[in-house]
Amino acid sequence: YVEWTDYHDEVKIEFHREIMPYLINLKKNFTQHALSDIAELNSKYSIILYRWLSMNYSQYEHYSTKGGRRAEQVESYRNPSISIKELRNMTDTVNDYERFQSLETWILKKPIEEINAHTHFNVTYDKIKAGRSIDSIVFHIEKKRTADDNSYKLDDQAYIEDKKQKEETEKDLVFEAMKSKYTQFLLENMLLSPYEMTDTALMAGLQAHVYPLYDELKDLRGLNGVKDHLSYVASKQEDYSKRNIAKYLKKAIEQYLPTVKRQDLS
Structure with missing residues (x-):
């Protein structure tokens, strides 16, 4: 439901209660990030990559406990794959870093070093070839354990x-x-x-x-x-x-x- 009148700038948007559980599920499981993590990241590529990895890992955590996906699908969220083309589109580097070595340094290595140093994740990656070229990247995400985790999650x-x-x-x-x-x-x-x-x-x-x-x-x-x-x-x-x-x-x-x-x- 949307209400708007042309004599002021306020727009009222009201969601029907039947749609609220879907909005709650979206907010709760897939789109949240730890603001304390993002605050520690300096590179825009680190932030972009962290958000994407966080979204995937959140789905891994959700379906690991709730079910609804095959085991291999659940594991794919913890080990997400992205093509080089998609990676360039996501980071807006379609026309930058033409050599893969430069792309890897600035879009993968340095951001992952930052992510591993300042967030709740430890991330590694593998390069997947198609012929002689690098075609895609497979990430491996692990969540760091805190002292509280070790004492609680015996x-x-x-x-x-x-x-x-x-x-x-x-x-x-x-x-x-x-x-x-x-x-x-x-x-x-x-x-x-x-x-x-x-x-x-x-x-x-x-x-x-x-x-x-x-x-x-x-x-x-x-x-x-x-x-x-x-x-x-x-x-x-x-x-x-x-x-x-x-x-x-x-x-x-x-x-x-x-x-x-x-x-x-x-």
């Missing part, structure tokens, strides 16, 4: 299962939050935006910690009581609250519920 399979269970729980919470009438009330009162609905941690937090309290209020005052409460919260909302809207909403309802219960007792 059993990789147990770690994978635990991670999968947590992801499934979060997914269930997000799905329930998307369907909840309380989410609609928050949108109507501009306490939540369609963009914020793509934040899986936020939506799961609302469903787990805030919406049960709204259920308590609904039992005491009905749905109109919840609507009135949220209308009041919206009118009193301070700027800082948008930084952690779930915490703000939880605090507001926790402060309000005792008042309602005391009124009902009297």
Whole structure:
């Protein structure tokens, strides 16, 4: 849904709840990078290559735990291949570094040295020939282990299962939050935006910690009581609250519920 009027410059775009799980999945699994990693990279080619490698490795992690791909397909995400032509197009070097030796130095060797030194990845590569020429590159991506990883992941399979269970729980919470009438009330009162609905941690937090309290209020005052409460919260909302809207909403309802219960007792 798009709303625009020619007398101002604002455009309102609203996503239907049925499409939100796809947007969440895209955001969560395939397009995120560690900003701390990118901040350490100086070469534009290092950044371009890191983003591409990160996208592939994210798919490897996703399908390793979720399934949905054959084993060889999953491994291809950890060992992605790219033709020299595609590599030149991706790095905008179609007309630069005509000799492969120069291309390799500036587009492969130096960027990978930077990536290995400053990011969470260790990357190597193999050159694949077609005849006498180099036709493509196959990368091999490994994720570095931290001290925390070694202490926590004593059993990789147990770690994978635990991670999968947590992801499934979060997914269930997000799905329930998307369907909840309380989410609609928050949108109507501009306490939540369609963009914020793509934040899986936020939506799961609302469903787990805030919406049960709204259920308590609904039992005491009905749905109109919840609507009135949220209308009041919206009118009193301070700027800082948008930084952690779930915490703000939880605090507001926790402060309000005792008042309602005391009124009902009297």
